[in-house]
Amino acid sequence: MWSSLPSFVAVYPETLLVLVASVMALVDRWVTRKAVFTWATIVTALLALALVFLTQGTTFGHTYAADQYGVFFKTIFLLVLFLVALLAPGYNRLLGINFGEFYALLMYAVTGMMLMASTQDLILLYLGLELMSLSVYVLVGLLYAELRSLEGAMKYFLLGSFASAFLLLAMAFLYGLTGTTNIEAIAKALLAANLSANKALFLSAALFVVAFAFKVALVPFHMWSPDAYEGAPTSVTAFMSVGPKAAGFAAMGRVFLIALGAAKTEWTQLLVPLAVLTMFTGAVLAVVQTNIKRLLAYSSITHAGYAVLGIIAGTKEGMAATMLYLFLYAFMNIGAFSVIVLMRRKNFLGENIFDYQGLSKTHPTVALLLLIFLFSLTGIPPTAGFIGKFFVFRAAFEAGHTALVILAVLASAIAAYPYLRIVMLMYMKPPEKEVEISLNPYIFAGLMFAVTGVLLFGVYPGPVIDFARACCTGFLP
Amino acid sequence: MEVALRTAEFPLLSAIIWLPVIGAIILLLLPRRDRLIRWFSLVVALVDFALTLPLFSWFDKDFSGMQFVEKHAWIKAWHISYFLGVDGISVLFVLLSALVTVLCILISWEAVTEKVKEFHIALLLTSAAMMGVFCSLDLFLFYLFWEAMLIPMYLIIGIWGGPNRLYATIKFFLYTLVGSVLMLVGIIFLYLKAGTFNILEIMQLGLPYQFQFWLFWAFFAAFAVKVPMWPVHTWLPDAHTEAPTAGSVILAGILIKMGAYGFLRFSLSFFPVAAKAMMVPMLLLSVIAIIYGGIICLAQTDLKRLIAYSSVSHMGFVTLGIFSLEGNAVEGAILQMINHGIVTGALFMCVGVVYERTHTRAIKDYGGLATVMPIYAAFFMVFTLASIGLPGTNGFIGEFLILLGTFASKRWAAVLGALGVIIGATYMLRLYQQVFYQEVNPKVAGLPDVKMREVLALVPMLILVLLIGCYPTPFLGFMHTSVRALLEHVHQAAGTTLPISEILKEGLHVVLPS
Numbered sequence: 001m002w003s004s005l006p007s008f009v010a011v012y013p014e015t016l017l018v019l020v021a022s023v024m025a026l027v028d029r030w031v032t033r034k035a036v037f038t039w040a041t042i043v044t045a046l047l048a049l050a051l052v053f054l055t056q057g058t059t060f061g062h063t064y065a066a067d068q069y070g071v072f073f074k075t076i077f078l079l080v081l082f083l084v085a086l087l088a089p090g091y092n093r094l095l096g097i098n099f100g101e102f103y104a105l106l107m108y109a110v111t112g113m114m115l116m117a118s119t120q121d122l123i124l125l126y127l128g129l130e131l132m133s134l135s136v137y138v139l140v141g142l143l144y145a146e147l148r149s150l151e152g153a154m155k156y157f158l159l160g161s162f163a164s165a166f167l168l169l170a171m172a173f174l175y176g177l178t179g180t181t182n183i184e185a186i187a188k189a190l191l192a193a194n195l196s197a198n199k200a201l202f203l204s205a206a207l208f209v210v211a212f213a214f215k216v217a218l219v220p221f222h223m224w225s226p227d228a229y230e231g232a233p234t235s236v237t238a239f240m241s242v243g244p245k246a247a248g249f250a251a252m253g254r255v256f257l258i259a260l261g262a263a264k265t266e267w268t269q270l271l272v273p274l275a276v277l278t279m280f281t282g283a284v285l286a287v288v289q290t291n292i293k294r295l296l297a298y299s300s301i302t303h304a305g306y307a308v309l310g311i312i313a314g315t316k317e318g319m320a321a322t323m324l325y326l327f328l329y330a331f332m333n334i335g336a337f338s339v340i341v342l343m344r345r346k347n348f349l350g351e352n353i354f355d356y357q358g359l360s361k362t363h364p365t366v367a368l369l370l371l372i373f374l375f376s377l378t379g380i381p382p383t384a385g386f387i388g389k390f391f392v393f394r395a396a397f398e399a400g401h402t403a404l405v406i407l408a409v410l411a412s413a414i415a416a417y418p419y420l421r422i423v424m425l426m427y428m429k430p431p432e433k434e435v436e437i438s439l440n441p442y443i444f445a446g447l448m449f450a451v452t453g454v455l456l457f458g459v460y461p462g463p464v465i466d467f468a469r470a471c472c473t474g475f476l477p
Numbered sequence: 478m479e480v481a482l483r484t485a486e487f488p489l490l491s492a493i494i495w496l497p498v499i500g501a502i503i504l505l506l507l508p509r510r511d512r513l514i515r516w517f518s519l520v521v522a523l524v525d526f527a528l529t530l531p532l533f534s535w536f537d538k539d540f541s542g543m544q545f546v547e548k549h550a551w552i553k554a555w556h557i558s559y560f561l562g563v564d565g566i567s568v569l570f571v572l573l574s575a576l577v578t579v580l581c582i583l584i585s586w587e588a589v590t591e592k593v594k595e596f597h598i599a600l601l602l603t604s605a606a607m608m609g610v611f612c613s614l615d616l617f618l619f620y621l622f623w624e625a626m627l628i629p630m631y632l633i634i635g636i637w638g639g640p641n642r643l644y645a646t647i648k649f650f651l652y653t654l655v656g657s658v659l660m661l662v663g664i665i666f667l668y669l670k671a672g673t674f675n676i677l678e679i680m681q682l683g684l685p686y687q688f689q690f691w692l693f694w695a696f697f698a699a700f701a702v703k704v705p706m707w708p709v710h711t712w713l714p715d716a717h718t719e720a721p722t723a724g725s726v727i728l729a730g731i732l733i734k735m736g737a738y739g740f741l742r743f744s745l746s747f748f749p750v751a752a753k754a755m756m757v758p759m760l761l762l763s764v765i766a767i768i769y770g771g772i773i774c775l776a777q778t779d780l781k782r783l784i785a786y787s788s789v790s791h792m793g794f795v796t797l798g799i800f801s802l803e804g805n806a807v808e809g810a811i812l813q814m815i816n817h818g819i820v821t822g823a824l825f826m827c828v829g830v831v832y833e834r835t836h837t838r839a840i841k842d843y844g845g846l847a848t849v850m851p852i853y854a855a856f857f858m859v860f861t862l863a864s865i866g867l868p869g870t871n872g873f874i875g876e877f878l879i880l881l882g883t884f885a886s887k888r889w890a891a892v893l894g895a896l897g898v899i900i901g902a903t904y905m906l907r908l909y910q911q912v913f914y915q916e917v918n919p920k921v922a923g924l925p926d927v928k929m930r931e932v933l934a935l936v937p938m939l940i941l942v943l944l945i946g947c948y949p950t951p952f953l954g955f956m957h958t959s960v961r962a963l964l965e966h967v968h969q970a971a972g973t974t975l976p977i978s979e980i981l982k983e984g985l986h987v988v989l990p991s
Contacts, residue, residue, distance in 0.1 A: 360595070375628055381621040390661070397665045405665070409658035416654055420631070420647060427595075428635040428643055465554035 010059040010066040010118075013051040013074065014111050020044045021107035028100030034093070038442065041085040041103045049078045062182060063121035070118035072323050072471040073250040076330055077113045080243045081106060083334040086446030088235035090438055091341045095233060097142050106239060109135035113247035122171045122181040122259075125251055129167065129215070132247055133160050136240055140232040152231025159224040163214030170207030173200050174259070183259045190262040205260055205267040209274070212255075216248035216304045218274045219281040229297035230351075234344065237293055238337035241300045245307075246326040252311050253319050257476060264314055271312050272404060278305035279411035286418040292340055292353050295418055296333070299377060302415050303329055309392045309408060313399035316476040320468040321395040325388040327464065328457055332376040332385055335450030339370040342437050350435070353422055358431025366437055367426045369451055374419040376454045379412055384457040391465070480677045481542030482562065488547050489531060490561040490612045493571065496525045497578070497601040497608075504598050511593040518597040519582050522604070526575040536568055538954045541962035543614060543677070544568075551618075556673050560615040565959030566741055566811060569952065570611040570734060573818050576937065577730040578604040581723035583934040584826050588722055588833050589637055596637055599629035600723060607731045611738065616664050616674040623699075623735070624657055630724070630732065637721040645712075645719035652712040656702035663695030667747070680746045686972050687980050689751035696744050703736030706796060707766040710789045717785035718838070722829030725781065729788055730822035734814045737795045741807070745799070746963060749970035752802070759800035760883075760890040766793030768893065771900030775907070780828045780838045783908060784821060787864065790897055791817045797894050798879035802967060806882020807960050808953055813875030815952070816945065820863045820872060823938035827857050830931050834924050840908065845917030850926045854913050856935050861909050863942045865902045871945035 008015065024037055031037070052074045058065040084106060092098035108131060115128030137160065141153030175181055177200055178189035195201050213221040229237045256267050282302030289295035307329070310322030343350025360367035376383035389412065397405045457464060500521035507514060537544060543562035551559040563571060581600060589596045606629070609622030627650055635646035664674075670688070671679045684692070702709045713733070717725050745752050752759075770790030777783035795817070798810025830853060831846070832838060847854040863870035866877075876898060884891035927935070945952055 360592070364595075380628055381624050386621075386624070390665075393661070394665050394668070397662070398669055406659075406662055409662055410655070413651065413655045413658055416651065417647070420650060423631075424635060424643055424647070427632060428646075460552070462552045462554055465552065469554065 006061070007057065007059050009055050010057045010064060012055045013048040014114050016048050016051060017044060017107045017111045017114075021104040021111070024100040024107075025104035031100065034098045034100075035089065037098075037100050037103045038085055038089045041107065042082060044107065045078045045082040045085065049075065052078065058120070062184075063124050064115075064118055065120045066118050067474060068471040069253070069475040070114070070250075072327070072468060073117035073246060074114050076246045076323075076327050077110050077117070077243055079327070080239060080246070080330050080334065081110050083330065083338075083446050083450060084235060084239045086442045086449070087238060087334065087338045087341050089442050090440040091233070091235050091344055094344060094346060094438070095143060097233060102139070102142065102235075105135045105139050109139070109239070109243065113243060113250070116247045117250035119251070119254060120183050122174070122183065122186075122255075125254070126164070126167060126171065128247075129251065130164065132244055133164070136236075136244055139236040139239070140228050142236065143231075143233055146231070148227075148231040149233070150231070152228040155224045156228040159214060163211045163221070166207050166214070167211035170204045170211060173204035173207065177201060177204070183254055186259045187261050190260075196262040201260075201263050202266050205256075205263045206270055208255055208260070209267060209270045212248055212252050213274060216245050216252070216308070217301050218304055218308065219278040219301065222278070222281075222301050225301060226294045226297040229300075230291060230293045234293065234337060234341050237296075238334050238341070241296065241337070242326070242330045242333055245300070245304060246330070249307060249311065249322055249326060252308075253322070253475070256311060257314060257319060268312055268314060271308060272401070275305050275308045275312060275404065276407050278302065278308070279408055280414070283411050283415035286415065289418065290353050291351050292356070292422070293351050295353065295422075296336060296340075299415065299418065300333065302411065303333075303377075305411070306389060306392050306408060309396040309401070309404065312401060312404070313395040315395065315399050316469075316472045318392075318395040318399060319476060320465075320472045321388075321391040323471065324461075324464060324468040325392050327468070328384040328388040328453075331450045331453035331457070332373050332383070335447060335454060336370065336373040336377065338443055338447050338450065339366060339373065341443065342366060342439060343435065345436055345438065353425060354432075355435060356422055357425045357429045359426040359435065361431050362435055363437050369447055370426065371423055372451055372454060374423055376458070378416045378419045382455070382458045384454045384461070387458060387461045480680065481540070482546045482677075483537070483540065483542060483544045485545040485547055489528065490545050490563065490571075491547055493525060493528050493532075493575070494561075494605050494609045494612060496528065497521060497605040501598045501601040501605075504594060504601070507594070509594055511590075514594050514597055515582070515586060518601060519579070521601060522575070522579040522582050525604070526579050529572050529575040532563070532568060533572060536563075536955065538565070539958055541565075541958045546614070551615075555617070555668075557617045558615050558675070559618060560675065561612045562614045563612055565956040566963070567611045567738065569811070569815050569955055570731070570738060571608050573815055574604060574607045574611065574731050577726060577818065577822060580822070580826070580934045580937070581726055583930055584726065584829055585721065585723040586930055588829060592636060595632070599632050600727075603629040603633065603727060607727075607735070610735050614676045616667065616676055616679065618674075619676070620657075620661065620664055626732070627653060630727070633724045633727075634716055634720045638719040638724065640719075641715070642719040645715040648712045649716040652702050652709065656699040656709070659695050660699035663692045666692060666695075676742070680966070682747070683970070683972070684748070686750050686754070686974050687983055689748040689972070690754070690975075690980050691984060693744060693748040693751035693755060696739065696748075700736040700739040700744065703739070704733055704792050704796060705736070705789065706762050707769055707789065707793070710766065710770070713789060714782050714785040717788070717825075718779060718781045722825060722832070725785075725825040725829075726822040729784075729825055730818040733788065733792060734818060737792065737799060737810070737814055740796065740799050741811070741963070745802075745967050749967040750972035750974065752800070752967060753970075754974045756800055756802060756887070760797060760887055763793045763797035763800065764890055764893045766790065767797065767897035768900065771897050771904065774904040775900070777904075778840055780832075780840055780843075780908075780912070781825070782838075783840070783904065784824050784828065787901070787904065788817070788821055790901060791821070791864075793897065794876060794879050794894065797883055797890060801879075801883040801886045801890065802964065803882035803886045804961060804964055805878050806886070807964060808956055809875050809878025809880075809882060811956050811960070812871075812945070812949065812952060813879060816863070816871040816875045819938050819941050819945075820860055823860045823935060823942070824857075824864065826931075826934060826938070827853070827860065830927060831921075831924070835921060837920070840911050842920050843912040843918055844915045844921070845913070846921055846924075847913040848917055849921055849924050852932075853927045856927070856939065857913065858909065859939055859942060861905050863946070865905050866898055869943070869946050871942050871949070874946060874949045
């Protein structure tokens with residue numbers, strides 16, 4: 001009887017996460033020392049990471065493939081989980097949301113993302129996406145006593161559901177054309193039946209573009225993100241600015257590069273204007289923001305614009321570039337959010353950029369860390385941000401998108417201003433008010449980890465580049 | 478033509494570049510005791526300068542290739558190597574950078590009183606990045622240093638600068654960044670074509686003219702902003718004026734030389750055909766910079782601003798020399814870069830000396846300083862004359878060689894350029910007259926003369942001004958072989974040029990499908 005069951009080896013990491021998350025959600029009432037949950041999350045993240053590297057294979061009737069491609073993305077997700085678990089405890093305790101469900105929801109979301117990264121079937125892709133999205137909707141609305149948290153959650157939920165509907169419709173068209181939901185079978189069917197000029201295929205590609213553009217916040221489908229970022233607890237913002245975004249790109253890689261490989265010209269044509277619009281809109285709108293969470297929301301829109309360049313390139317190199325970009329982005333963005341988290345006091349939001357005025361005088365170390373993260377986000381060497389940008393620009397250039405790359409570098413020059421403005425406030429203006437910093441060992445460890453990543457991969461990125469490339473070798477011809 | 482390499486037995490260049498970085502890291506850990514930090518930085522800078530001296534004496538002047546070469550694989554995935562070396566074009570800049578760093582620490586001894594630790598860290602990091610730029614033989618490594626320098630420089634101008642520093646520093650950063658990212662696109666293109674970042678291999682690439690044309694302008698964007706050439710010079714007066722004295726000295730002494738160095742190292746050797754074809758527009762831009770910069774100087778009322786605009790004019794001479802593509806002129810241009818670094822650096826230091834005492838930069842607040850501060854007046858006089866290009870000072874040698882070479886290749890440019898010398902004499906002598914002669918302005922009456930520390934910073938500059946002015950042979954000897962080899966490379970490069978309209982049409986064609 002047991003032999004008829006499918007092998008579960010490939011989903012060990014996901015199983016582990018779901019089990020631990022469920023137990024944490026259940027026992028929360030009886031655990032008074034909430035630090036247990038932080039530690040459980042950290043340990044689980046590391047264990048799952050080890051399992052990700054150890055377990056590979058295809059299972060459940062070719063719907064789930066724990067392949068190299070998935071390994072890289074899962075590394076990103078678990079890294080995000082690890083960093084967020086380090087930055088969250090102090091902040092959550094302050095706001096009274098440091099309970100088991102918080103960590104449980106994070107882990108459910110990560111499970112959903114991991115399913116998205118390894119899916120071989122559109123239905124499973126949808127399931128993973130919903131698991132991730134629903135968990136994150138709840139996380140955004142965790143501060144339900146605050147109006148803006150509710151507003152953010154509501155907007156995110158409504159628009160997110162809308163996007164899910166688009167996704168289903170796109171899948172339905174594709175199913176109608178090919179009669180299957182398996183990604184590789186779709187690719188084969190499209191080629192075999194020579195459907196690349198079919199109108200329905202174009203429509204399906206367009207709907208996929210819209211759905212994923214919602215998820216990774218490409219302009220003009222970005223409207224939810226500044227509100228959701230601002231309203232969500234900062235620990236959640238840090239998570240959703242990298243995690244779900246990376247998952248979106250993982251799914252994009254599977255859908256566009258593999259399933260819709262035959263319609264490459266069509267979806268490229270749709271993504272190019274979106275990418276240009278995204279880079280410039282994000283960069284320009286970030287200039288006028290005074291709330292640092294909103295500012296980083298627009299900055300993360302711009303960064304999604306760069307990351308999508310790798311998908312547009314449509315090559316192995318391009319996919320590797322996008323993957324590396326997201327990996328490095330996790331370090332710098334969560335690092336920056338860790339500093340924002342430090343600023344929060346009981347009755348002081350610490351979100352206005354003018355709260356950072358003179359920080360270098362009052363807290364030189366924290367200011368220096370934020371300086372490094374911000375210059376990395378700007379893309380100035382010798383930080384990781386530069387390496388990421390260089391790789392995606394190079395891949396897009398190699399694929400022949402010259403004009404796009406020129407526009408991208410110009411956008412990155414505009415995007416520098418908001419970051420420089422914060423540096424300017426921290427270093428070049430006198431402090432106006434007393435700012436207290438709530439440092440605890442967890443967040444200190446997280447900051448050190450992030451800054452090490454940013455500087456180390458900035459000067460010695462060789463191993464991760466090789467890793468990203470190796471992970472794409474089996475994925476694309 | 479293959480470029481010969483001579484590998485170093487001792488990683489001298491690495492030591493020179495990384496010593497200030499290590500110093501900066503140690504500074505980060507030191508307690509905030511200003512005296513300790515100043516002395517420590519000074520020692521680091523002095524040791525670094527001492528390390529550059531073997532470069533001076535061991536350098537083989539008859540060898541046209543790269544010397545003191547170090548090469549190690551770095552990022553294998555992209556074929557990037559840690560590849561350092563100097564030739565006759567770059568070696569003097571390394572020396573100058575080390576010297577300027579020492580002087581900058583001396584000159585800010587009392588001027589910088591706030592965030593002393595951060596200041597010295599930024600200064601040492603800038604110094605390391607500058608030397609890295611001049612030593613890199615790998616395009617990626619070069620770009621890394623080139624961009625990395627923006628961060629400490631942004632902080633130096635923005636934190637320790639004058640009243641309008643925030644505007645100036647953002648403007649500086651964004652101008653430079655826009656230029657640099659366009660060069661980055663060019664670098665990516667070259668890499669994809671050549672499959673390597675190795676500068677010496679890219680030199681042999683021999684790209685078709687239409688590629689060279691576009692790449693020339695992509696690199697031009699970065700270098701022209703840094704030099705700065707007219708019409709992208711507008712960041713310079715602001716940055717110079719608002720920067721602290723040490724910042725101005727670095728800007729004038731080294732940073733803007735990086736642009737001209739870039740033209741020599743990259744634009745000429747990578748895109749020789751385009752450089753030859755673009756000679757007239759480049760000379761025209763240079764002449765405009767010389768004359769326009771000079772005329773603007775006549776209308777300045779601010780000491781630092783005047784010297785800043787004079788930089789535009791002087792750097793016009795440098796680009797004039799480079800793009801006349803004639804041996805004497807190019808040697809003159811390199812020498813003039815060194816000269817300008819010394820003279821303008823020294824002039825900024827001099828302004829810093831009185832600014833520390835009076836806290837005003839308006840020319841009308843001065844007058845009669847020659848009676849109040851006679852020793853200072855003597856220093857200033859020598860640097861003024863050197864800036865004008867009086868025979869016997871270093872300025873004369875550089876300008877003369879440039880005009881000599883330019884005359885041989887494009888007569889009109891030399892004639893117009895010579896006009897700049899006359900304008901230069903007008904504004905500098907007027908400045909000297911207004912500040913040092915006439916009646917003693919009550920605002921400056923009773924100022925103390927220069928201190929020992931300030932004299933120590935100014936004397937090396939003075940010696941160099943007179944030494945290069947009277948006996949330039951050793952300095953010219955450094956660059957002679959390398960310059961001849963470079964020009965041979967440029968003039969031998971064969972390639973048919975196309976009319977611009979055709980290139981634009983083709984360019985549009987390439988760009989539009991994406």
